[in-house]
Amino acid sequence: MEKGKRRGGSSSSGPQAVARKRDQFPFPSRAKDYELLEPVGDGATAVVRRARCLPLGGEVVAVKIMNMSQRSEDDVNHASEEVKMMSTIDHDNLLGAYCSFTEGETLWIIMPYMAGGSCFHLMKSSYPKGFDEKFIAFVLRETLEGLAYLHRYALVHRDVKAGNILLDQHKGVKLADFGASASLYDPMINRHGKRKTLVGTPCWMAPEVMEQKEYDAKADIWSFGITALELAHGHAPFSTQPPAKVFLLTLQHAPPSLHNTKDKKFSKSFKQMIATCLMKDPSKRPTAQHLLELPFFKKVKFEDNVLKSVLNKLPSLGDRMQSIQENEAKLQAEKKPLDKCKEKASQDEYMRGVSEWNFDIEELKAQAALYPDENDGGEDEYLRFLFELDTICESAPIHDVQSRDYSKNENEKVFQICIL
């Protein structure tokens, strides 16, 4: 039973909310009409803040402020594609944009405010061992609805992960960050409607994307499976490994799978759902629409407000963010300096995603060998990573992979950071 839940689709009326708002009470496109409040996300060239829209009676929104002066022309074009996509998206489970405008050298994107923050964020602050199965089923089903919509328009999200799944007690679950997404219909595709660009975040990246084979919407299904594991355990598989190792582990080992742990038992249908998503052969993975038909999603009955029970006992997003940052700073301060910079380099790539990779198994092996196995296993290692809210994940420039010196540059960057 859908119990009148609003759904995207040509027939329902609910999802028109964003579009209708634009007609009747358009959000103003002037910076001075917004009162900026505390930051709820932070990054190198973008920040997300809570804000009030003054002419609309102080309605609370989220404002993503991107500094364009440090961005290349490709990045600017890319940002405008992202914004265009956000403003033509109309689905309850996708984070759209109310409007966007420039202010000085910055671009402002006005979006719905998601008071619960991201799932990644929520795990970091309050659920380090992951969520219970029922909650996961709910969050994943909502995410799938959003993905199914994107795939219907031949859009591949390319960065599905807990950090991009946002929660709000009233607005529900929304998949965010179209910074990396791409249309299979745009001119960068080959004639078979598949892409060949390496974009995403290593831990969540499908094998065919890593290998720079052609890929399509099925790559999102792999990432979705990894995200399910992430929500179950509190972290993605291989999350403590540097990107080069993640590539090797993903390509050369059996796909990760869900197992019971000491404190947690998972249902068979959950394990099976993840296993079908994590088939190495993309053609064997189900579509988003087919996944929704699986028993794992079908059989679950949800109480009126699943999110409420998880979210309403937590401190506000701004407070949680601050306390997470303080904890991270403390942990960082206790660590050896070399460790720190190596980790920072790896973490930066981990969170931001690799936009291009020179894929060469031998080279990857050599790179992976630079990192000793010291941090194999150990879930706690994961928590030492620098916190960075994911909704502002840097736009990964979409270049068709050609440049062979990328990994060399990456090494140099790592090297420079260590010198400092």
Add this chain to the structure above:
Amino acid sequence: MKGLFKSKPRTPADVVRQTRELLIFLDLHSGSRGGDAKREEKMAELSKNIRELKSILYGNGESEPVTEACVQLTQEFFRENTLRLLIICLPKLNLETRKDATQVVANLQRQQVSSKIVASEYLEANKDLLDTLISGYENMDIALHYGSMLRECIRHQSIARYVLESDHMKKFFDYIQLPNFDIASDASATFKELLTRHKATVAEFLSKNYDWFFSEFNTRLLSSTNYITKRQAIKLLGDMLLDRSNSAVMMRYVSSKDNLMILMNLLRDSSKNIQIEAFHVFKLFAANKNKPTEVVNILVTNRSKLLRFFAGFKIDKEDEQFEADKEQVIKEISAL
């Protein structure tokens, strides 16, 4: 039971015909309050048909598009005024159907029937449709859909020429600076496409319209207070002037003292990106072998300042071409 799920097979041409009928209905029955239920029903049917057109043209995820089906669809589509109806009715469609329709129109621009692009011929005979598409930038609701259809249409050289030669070109200077970033940047992408895609056509347009075009370009775009507008404009200017096919226009541009002054001001812009793009145009003034006296005078008057500026002018990453260009410019200015 099985029979229940079987529907009679429809040919691609059938789908187009039904789409057209539904569009005609929608066009005639717009605004009327009565019969809303019927209208809703027709609307849902139309959405379904347009989605089906899309899946014939693009494949449905499981199967690749079939050439023969695409040919049939394209022929039927352009046999009558389906494109016109679709464009006119677009504002009445829901957001999802608009997106499907946009993708259908985009795809049709590339479809060939007996090695001819039918869409191009149709548009040539129906140029007023381009006026409609361009005016879409004035309506927030449909701007992005019309904008992306428009960009597909100007892939055809004759259509790009029509737009370039029309009065609409002047309007782009407004559209590019609309407050909504998504719409402004869409207009800006279209503007750039118009001015760079079809080389010979662009060269002809720029020579014929030199005076008003560069006057607008200088005063409205290069002197804009909007950072993105200014940044994209200076980049576009460089792209245009450095294109071999525009060499005559380039010579004319770099012979003007007023243009030089604008570029020199941009060199001092607070944004590094703008400085660098401005340099790529400024170097053309300096490298010009037949500099008019007024240009020489300005360069000589500012020689020491310019040399000091270039001595400290660096970009973050190593760029041999940039360094070589800079050396050349310094040499030229010192020798004056």
